[in-house]
Amino acid sequence: MRLLVTGGAGYVGSVIATVLLEAGHDVVIIDDLSTGNRYAVPDGARFVEGDVADHADAVLGAGIDGEPFDGVVHCAARSLVGESVEDPALYWHGNVITSVRLLDALRKHSVPRLVFSSTAATYGEPGTVPITEDMPARPTNPYGASKLAIDHAITSYAAAYGLGATSLRYFNVAGAYGSTGENRAVETHIIPLILQVAMGEREHISVFGTDWDTRDGTAVRDYIHVRDLADAHILALESSTPGRHRILNLGSGEGFTVREVIDACRRITGRDIPAIDSPRRAGDPAVLIASSARAMSELGWKPQRTDLDTIVADAWEFTRQLGDRSHAAHR
Numbered sequence: 001m002r003l004l005v006t007g008g009a010g011y012v013g014s015v016i017a018t019v020l021l022e023a024g025h026d027v028v029i030i031d032d033l034s035t036g037n038r039y040a041v042p043d044g045a046r047f048v049e050g051d052v053a054d055h056a057d058a059v060l061g062a063g064i065d066g067e068p069f070d071g072v073v074h075c076a077a078r079s080l081v082g083e084s085v086e087d088p089a090l091y092w093h094g095n096v097i098t099s100v101r102l103l104d105a106l107r108k109h110s111v112p113r114l115v116f117s118s119t120a121a122t123y124g125e126p127g128t129v130p131i132t133e134d135m136p137a138r139p140t141n142p143y144g145a146s147k148l149a150i151d152h153a154i155t156s157y158a159a160a161y162g163l164g165a166t167s168l169r170y171f172n173v174a175g176a177y178g179s180t181g182e183n184r185a186v187e188t189h190i191i192p193l194i195l196q197v198a199m200g201e202r203e204h205i206s207v208f209g210t211d212w213d214t215r216d217g218t219a220v221r222d223y224i225h226v227r228d229l230a231d232a233h234i235l236a237l238e239s240s241t242p243g244r245h246r247i248l249n250l251g252s253g254e255g256f257t258v259r260e261v262i263d264a265c266r267r268i269t270g271r272d273i274p275a276i277d278s279p280r281r282a283g284d285p286a287v288l289i290a291s292s293a294r295a296m297s298e299l300g301w302k303p304q305r306t307d308l309d310t311i312v313a314d315a316w317e318f319t320r321q322l323g324d325r326s327h328a329a330h331r
Helices: 011-022 052-062 081-086 088-108 142-161 190-198 226-238 258-269 293-299 308-329
Strands: 002-006 026-031 046-049 071-074 113-117 164-170 172-174 205-208 223-225 245-250 275-278
Touching: 002 011, 002 052, 011 026, 011 071, 011 226, 026 052, 052 088, 071 088, 071 226, 081 088, 081 142, 088 113, 088 142, 113 142, 113 226, 142 164, 142 245, 164 226, 172 226, 172 308, 190 205, 190 258, 190 308, 205 258, 223 226, 223 308, 226 245, 226 293, 245 293, 258 308
Parallel strands: 002 026, 002 071, 026 046, 071 113, 113 164, 164 245, 172 223, 205 275
Antiparallel strands: none
């Protein structure tokens, strides 16, 4: 297939683009490099630097070597919860308006397939776990609200214009694939933060809340390996149905506590990782685990890399490679 990946220089988008290329597809990437990295653009992909809202129409109109696109994987987004609260305009413009312009370009150029990289933040604070797709969507911040708004737009475009679309909602993506992993200027995810401590780039990791009703008192989260996530996006592309918008959760099906994640990082790195107990953060639920039963049934998807040590080991290998590159650059 001829495919456009928006945000393809970012963590998730670059892995998806890499796996698509390995499967023999033609890939074009649009990314403004605001949070992505140029080195993450995989060899073999055609790269357009710029904002999706400004370039999607021209790129989709041109096709690949004059042939029309078969689909789009939409990963480009702002994704920092705190930033979305402080400056929601960035999220309504950068996420929602950009996505509507992309949808208009898909319609204009008769692109039949869309896979939207969404988030389980659309659910807010669920009353029960595991979280299923039929639970109410009540986002607690503008980031989650912007993603939910995009889902509503996609649903209406699919019904009215025949677009075959899938939104994939997931929580904590982790691990790495080959030379691609998490490398952001502002890092908020726990595994790369812990590994920064192991690298000596941070003094300690903070454990927010130690009195939750969980097996060791710390919060439980569901972690999905980035390669498993990429596989789900490809399966969703291949199985789209014209006029239908599917919403599917993705997760490993099990959860790990914060202390278990820290212990896994100590075990894999062989390094001392100081942890400091801190108060709970407002709005943090005790347990977040997604049910992937529907994705497994509809896509035939089954995560292969659910072991926490495997996830951490892949992330650690990438972190060390990143450190080696940074050190070499400053010699």
